[in-house]
Amino acid sequence: MIPAEEERPRAPLAGASRRWVRLLPWAVAFVLSVALLPTTIVVLTADYGLNGGVAAGLAVAQAAPLLLAVVRPLQAWYVVFTADVAGSLVLLTVDFQERLLWPFPPMEIVGYVGLCLALGLREPRRTLLLVWLATAGANVALGFAAPYGFSAKGLLLTILGGVTLLLGGVLRERSEVQRRLVEQETISEAERDRRTLLEERARIARELHDVVAHHMSVITVQADTAEYRLDTLPQDVREEFTSIAATARQSLGEMRRLLGVLRNEEARDELVPQPGLAQIGQLVEATARARGPVEFTPCDVEVPEAVGLSAYRIAQEALANVVRHAPGARTQVSLSVTEPDPEQGARLTLLIVNGPSPEPPAEPLESSGTGHGLVGMRERVRIIGGTLDTGPLPDGGFRVAAQFPLTERDLT
DSSP: OOOOOOOOOSOTTTTOSSHHHHHHHHHHHHHHHHHHHHHHHHIIIIISOOOHHHHHHHHHHHHTHHHHTTTOHHHHHHHHHHHHHHHHHHHTTSOOOTTSOOSSOHHHHHHHHHHHHHHHHHSOHHHHHHHHHHHHHHHHHHHTTOTTOOOGGGGHHHHHHHHHHHHHHHHHHHHHHHHHHHHHHHHHHHHHHHHHHHHHHHHHHHHHHHHHHHHHHHHHHHHHHHHHHOTTOOHHHHHHHHHHHHHHHHHHHHHHHHHHHHOOGGGTTOOSOOOOGGGHHHHHHHHHHHTSOEEEEOOOOOOOHHHHHHHHHHHHHHHHHHHHHSTTOOEEEEEEEOOOOTTTOOEEEEEEEEOOOSSOOSSOOOOOSOSSHHHHHHHHHHHHTOEEEEEEOTTSOEEEEEEEEOSGGGOO
């Protein structure tokens, strides 16, 4: 028994962006139905000698369901298949010429092949196999009642129907595979973006460990030595300092355990003194020696260690991108401090601007940046509580501008 059809209200090509493509299946079904309906009546009456009323009824049953086949091909097949078999049996009641096709006249074969194509594009393999077996079984069974003997041309419906079912099934499965590949690529791209963001956040957290550990160590030392440095401390104050030192040591230990969770095999050598603003000049000099002219405008200002680390990493990534995508381009790196703002306070501005490459490379050059480009820049600026502005320039260059708060209370 052929399984019932699942609910599929959408027609083939219903998801196409162009309206004429969406209407194409309906147009084909309409043209096929309109063409076959009068043709079937004429052929059955004029050539086979069938009664006009009976011929009209068979023509409607065989052609009209082709419109239904656009959205429900299996239900349309039930009607058309029954009508075709019934038409073959009705033709046995009239005397037609031996040269005419039987059990299925040519117009029935044309309509059935179109229906098989609709089935192949919509139904699973098992349904298509059962449809073909039903077609072949009916075709062979009717062959035993052939008035002029059964010949190979009587199997034309079975052969053409099977080929069409196979072709439609292959096209459907190919389309399904392509759709799944597109979905998987979309999911994979989203997962890659998410993994990149998480890896960059973990990297930033590992780098900030040294900065935070330094401050925690200072707190511990100051609290431990307070009773020796300050002779007039009351006993309750000394106990308070002792409690502060113990809490700071405990927090430092917890932070080390947290770092152990964030670290991986590739991050084994990351626990080194973290760079700051002072090292940006060295970075600029190394880039200038390796790839092209770089102008640097330093700024002598004290900044929180987290700000200095973030500024250095952003400059490192921006210069790596210049080397990778615009080798030999003239580049300007500048550090400046804006005037204190009543709302935001003083801000450190890091600006990296490069022009177009004089000789664009035939293939991308690789360099040792942080590895995650603008994702890492945005995360570093967001953690510090600053702002980032990046984008191409009209002349083909690129601009990276980052602002950081300079006071500890503004760091968010």
